Structure formats: structure tokens, C-alpha cells
Amino acid sequence: MGIVTIDSPSVEISEETSKNLVHYLAQIHLTEELMGNKKMAILVGGGPAPGINSVIAAATIRATLSGCEVIGIKDGFKWIAQGDITKVVPLTIESVSRIHFRGGSHIGISRENPTKDPKMLENVITSLLRLNVDKFLTIGGDDTAYSAYCVDKKGSGRIRVCHVPKTIDNDLDLPYGISTFGFQTARHLGVEILKNIMVDAKTTSRWYFLVTMGRKAGHLAMGIGKSAGATLTLIPEEFEEKTVRLQKIVDIVVGSIIKRLSYGRQDGVCVLAEGLVELLDNRDLEMLDSVERDAHDNIRIAEINFGQILKAEVQKRLKGFGIKSTIVAKNIGYELRCADPIPFDMEYTRDLGYCGAQFLLDGGSAAMVSIQDYKFVPLYFKKILDPKTKKMKIRMVDVNSEYYQIAKQYMLRFQKEDFADAHELAKLAAITKQSLEDFEAQFGYLVEKPKPAPGKTSTKK
Numbered sequence: 001m002g003i004v005t006i007d008s009p010s011v012e013i014s015e016e017t018s019k020n021l022v023h024y025l026a027q028i029h030l031t032e033e034l035m036g037n038k039k040m041a042i043l044v045g046g047g048p049a050p051g052i053n054s055v056i057a058a059a060t061i062r063a064t065l066s067g068c069e070v071i072g073i074k075d076g077f078k079w080i081a082q083g084d085i086t087k088v089v090p091l092t093i094e095s096v097s098r099i100h101f102r103g104g105s106h107i108g109i110s111r112e113n114p115t116k117d118p119k120m121l122e123n124v125i126t127s128l129l130r131l132n133v134d135k136f137l138t139i140g141g142d143d144t145a146y147s148a149y150c151v152d153k154k155g156s157g158r159i160r161v162c163h164v165p166k167t168i169d170n171d172l173d174l175p176y177g178i179s180t181f182g183f184q185t186a187r188h189l190g191v192e193i194l195k196n197i198m199v200d201a202k203t204t205s206r207w208y209f210l211v212t213m214g215r216k217a218g219h220l221a222m223g224i225g226k227s228a229g230a231t232l233t234l235i236p237e238e239f240e241e242k243t244v245r246l247q248k249i250v251d252i253v254v255g256s257i258i259k260r261l262s263y264g265r266q267d268g269v270c271v272l273a274e275g276l277v278e279l280l281d282n283r284d285l286e287m288l289d290s291v292e293r294d295a296h297d298n299i300r301i302a303e304i305n306f307g308q309i310l311k312a313e314v315q316k317r318l319k320g321f322g323i324k325s326t327i328v329a330k331n332i333g334y335e336l337r338c339a340d341p342i343p344f345d346m347e348y349t350r351d352l353g354y355c356g357a358q359f360l361l362d363g364g365s366a367a368m369v370s371i372q373d374y375k376f377v378p379l380y381f382k383k384i385l386d387p388k389t390k391k392m393k394i395r396m397v398d399v400n401s402e403y404y405q406i407a408k409q410y411m412l413r414f415q416k417e418d419f420a421d422a423h424e425l426a427k428l429a430a431i432t433k434q435s436l437e438d439f440e441a442q443f444g445y446l447v448e449k450p451k452p453a454p455g456k457t458s459t460k461k
Contacts, residue, residue: 038134040360042091043073043080044109045144049166049182050341051349054100055139056107058353060091063135066361071131076110076140077147080127081120088131100346103338113143115150125154135160135360141167141180142392145368149381149392152366160365162356163381164349168336170219173384173393174370176401181352183220185345186213186336190224193332194269198228201267206326207257211307213333214273217396221273226407231268232256233411236275237397237404246284248446249276250313255414255443257318257325262427266325268412274333277306285309307331321432416447 040063042056060070070091073080079087089107099106114120128136128151136159138148145163152161165172168186170179190212197208210230212221218235225233234252253270260268277285285304307329318325341349348371355376356369367378386393397404418424419440429439 037068039069039071039132040135040137040357041071041073041088041128041131041133042107042137043076043139044105044107044166045076045138045140045147046109046111046167047141048104048109048337049168049180050103050185050337050339051181051345052105052109052139052166053096053102054341054346054349055164055166055181055353055356056091056105057096057098057100058350059137059357060096060353061093062354062357063361064091064093068135068361071133072107075108075112076144077112077114077120077124078110080124081112081114083123083127085127085131100350101340103340111143113147115147121150121154124151125159128155128159133159135162137162137164137356137360139164139166141165141169142172142394145172145381145384145392149366149385152381157365160360160363162359162364162378163368164352164356165368165370168220169214169217170223171214171217171394171396172368173395174379175372176395176398178370178372181345181349182337182341183223184348185339185342186220187223187227188342189336189339190220190332191228193335194224194228194230194271197330198230198269201269204326205266206328207267208269209253209272209307209311209327209329210269211272211274211329211331211333213336215275215278216394218273218275219395219397221271222397222404222407225271226410228269229410230271231260231412233271233407234276235273235397236279237399239279241279243281244276244279245281246309246313249280249310250317251443251446252413253310253314254317255446256412257314257323258321258428258431259412259414259418261323261431262424263412272306272310274306274331277304305329305331321434323431414443414446419444419447 040059042059044052044056056072063070072089072091074087074089096106114124136148136151138144138161140163145165148161148163151159155161165174165180166182167180168182170183172180174180194210197210201208212224214220214235216236218237221233221235224230232253234249256268256270260266311327311329315325315327351371352369355371359367359369359376359378364378366382367380368384370377370379384393385391418428425436425440429436432439434442
């Protein structure tokens with residue numbers, strides 16, 4: 001026999017009835033829990049960027065004040081893509097109220113790609129539904145944005161999705177002049193590093209090659225190089241060719257060194273966007289075929305020491321002219337990604353987090369958050385999808401803009417005027433111990449507009 005207390009009187013019932021009643025009450029509790037308010041889940045994908053925690057905090061506070069429970073999905077899509085719903089953490093106002101000051105991610109991060117396998121994407125949907133989630137806020141770059149788009153499409157309205165644009169590369173398809181969060185902090189700290197290196201370069205009469213992050217676009221390299229006044233900044237966008245020979249990049253850098261020497265300076269700093277690696281002809285970098293790739297099939301550029309490769313080739317080229325130059329190659333990127341956000345990014349990301357949460361609470365879905373003219377403007381996934389790649393559009397540096405042309409004018413590199421002015425040409429040729437004709441034959445092609453391929457005509461005027 002069992003004793004079950006109902007209110008205060010004790011009623012004697014059978015053991016079997018007791019078990020059934022306990023099971024029934026447990027089912028009622030589970031049903032009440034499942035039928036309660038739906039949750040908002042927050043997930044961070046891709047690489048770190050300053051301001052992630054500000055988004056998490058602001059979104060959590062906004063949702064919680066509206067009576068919505070918030071959970072953090074740990075380590076990006078890594079676990080829920082496997083159907084594991086145990087790696088979650090409750091997010092409360094108390095737990096997030098001061099995390100906006102710090103870099104990194106309060107709930108972890110990963111590059112797991114749920115779109116590469118239909119089963120993984122299905123696992124994401126079922127995992128979120130099992131967690132009682134109907135509002136899903138993702139934070140990340142173009143790859144995570146595409147994953148968010150696929151989750152929204154696969155969810156068929158069962159889960160509302162909103163994406164917050166995060167990347168120090170600044171290459172998501174926002175309107176020009178509006179940065180992705182993390183970019184401003186990364187640029188700020190990159191300039192601080194570059195300032196110190198420029199002093200060291202001048203003090204020790206050496207050159208530095210600084211390789212910055214920026215897989216597809218050169219915004220970060222350009223932002224750092226232009227702000228600090230680097231001697232030369234090279235980005236993928238300036239090359240019209242689909243593939244570029246390493247020799248051309250070497251010659252551009254060597255030209256900068258030669259021109260600097262003509263002004264009596266042995267020092268300089270060249271800023272290079274890492275995305276230049278992906279432009280290189282495979283004949284120059286055969287290891288590209290075997291290098292490790294991430295879950296989104298991107299080359300792990302960190303596996304290729306581009307700065308050292310370029311350094312060796314530049315020194316070899318200079319040696320042929322009898323010029324000895326001390327060069328130091330350095331990568332900057334990991335130092336910038338988990339830094340504490342500067343006030344700009346701190347404020348900006350709190351706005352983004354608030355607007356993203358409010359958008360979902362108001363029933364919105366399938367959009368990326370943007371703040372334009374101090375107003376929230378949703379950028380719907382379908383409108384920012386590249387019709388050719390079927391992925392998210394990438395915003396490149398506009399090399400025809402005044403922003404870029406001004407930067408280029410301040411760089412020390414060969415210009416058409418150097419070859420048109422006999423006096424300047426003689427100075428440059430003398431440094432390389434070449435005749436005017438030989439010097440122009442070797443470097444003149446750098447200032448000539450490339451000819452269109454056979455059968456093709458240029459559309460640019």
C-alpha cells in the first residue's frame with residue numbers, strides 16, 4: 001500500500017495506483033513545461049570578434065524583460081548539429097549584465113557548418129524544437145549568416161531566425177560606411193601595433209611585412225594601413241585578374257622598397273591582406289591543394305606563412321640588384337579577435353543585440369540586423385543572397401572610390417609618372433644598377449592597365 005498526500009488529508013491507496021498517480025503528475029509537469037513560454041536561443045559561429053558579449057548581453061536583457069526565457073547554445077553549431085542538446089547554458093540578466101566589457105564569447109564559438117550535410121541541418125532544427133526554442137539569434141560572419149538562412153528555410157516558420165553581422169573582416173553585405181561589429185576595434189588595435197612597428201622599422205632601418213586577416217576582402221588591411229600611413233598596403237581587390245602570379249606581388253613590393261631607397265630611406269612597412277593567398281596561381285603555391293580547410297571549405301590561411309614566402313622572394317629579387325634589405329614578416333590577427341571592444345563597438349553591439357531580440361519578439365524572421373541612420377533596418381536573407389554563389393554576398397573594397405584612391409596616392413609605389421619622368425626613372429634605375437631600358441622592361445608592366453583576355457572586351461571605361 002502507498003500513502004499519497006492530497007492537500008492535508010491522508011488517503012490510503014494501492015501501490016500500483018500510487019505509481020500511476022506519480023507518473024500522471026510527472027506528465028502534467030512536463031506538459032506544462034513544454035506548453036509554457038517558448039525560448040530564445042543565442043548562438044555564435046565563425047571566429048571571435050570584439051563585441052560578441054555585448055550582443056549576447058543586450059539580447060538577453062531585452063528578451064528577459066519581455067518575459068522570454070533565454071538560453072545560450074555552447075560552441076556554435078558543434079553540438080546541436082549532432083543532436084546533442086545538453087551543451088546549453090541559461091542566460092539571465094544577472095549572468096550577463098557586465099560581460100559587454102570583455103572580449104571573447106561567453107558561450108563559446110566554433111566554425112561547424114550544419115549546411116554541409118542535410119542530416120546535420122535537420123539535427124539543428126529538431127534540437128532547437130526539443131529545447132522549446134522558437135526564436136533563434138545567430139551571431140557571425142557570412143558563413144554563419146548562410147547557416148542561419150538555411151535554418152530559417154528548413155524550419156518552415158517553426159523557428160524565427162535573426163542574424164547579427166560579426167566579423168573583423170568587415171565583408172558582410174551592409175551598406176557602405178556601415179561596419180560589421182568588431183572591425184573598428186580590430187582596426188584600432190591593429191593601428192596601435194603598426195605605430196610601434198613603424199618606429200622600430202625606422203630605428204633599425206628594416207622593412208616589416210604585416211599580414212592581416214581578411215580572407216576575401218581587404219577592409220581590415222586597408223583600414224589599418226591607411227590610418228597609420230603604411231608605406232604600402234596590398235589587398236585582393238586591386239587585382240583585376242582572377243589569379244595573380246606571385247612574381248607580380250613581389251615586384252610591387254620590391255618597387256616600393258626601391259622607391260623608398262631613392263628618397264634615402266631603408267625602412268618601411270607593407271601591410272598585406274591574407275586574402276592575397278587565395279588569388280595566387282597554383283603554380284606558385286602548389287601547397288594550396290593539400291593545405292587544411294575548415295568546415296566551410298575555406299583554406300586555413302594560417303597554415304600558409306605568406307609573409308615568410310614573400311620575404312624570401314623579395315630578398316632574392318633585391319639580391320639580384322645588389323640590394324641588401326633586412327625584412328621581418330609578422331602576422332597580426334589573433335591579437336585582435338578577442339580584444340575588449342572599444343566604446344564604438346561596445347555601444348554598436350548593444351544596439352544590434354537589442355534590435356535583433358526585439359525583431360524576433362515582434363514576430364520577425366529571416367533577416368540580418370543593421371543600424372542605418374540610427375534606425376534598425378532588417379536586411380532580409382533573400383535580398384542579400386548572391387544569385388551566383390547562392391551564399392551571402394561579400395562586400396569588397398571599392399577600388400574606384402575616393403576612399404581607396406586617396407589611400408593609394410599616399411602609398412610609396414611605382415606610378416606612371418615615375419616612368420614618364422626621365423630624371424625619376426634614372427634615379428630608380430641607378431639604385432638597381434640597371435639601364436633605363438632594362439629597368440623599364442622589368443617594372444613598367446606594373447603601371448600598365450592589363451589587357452583583356454582574347455575574345456573578351458573590357459566593360460570599364
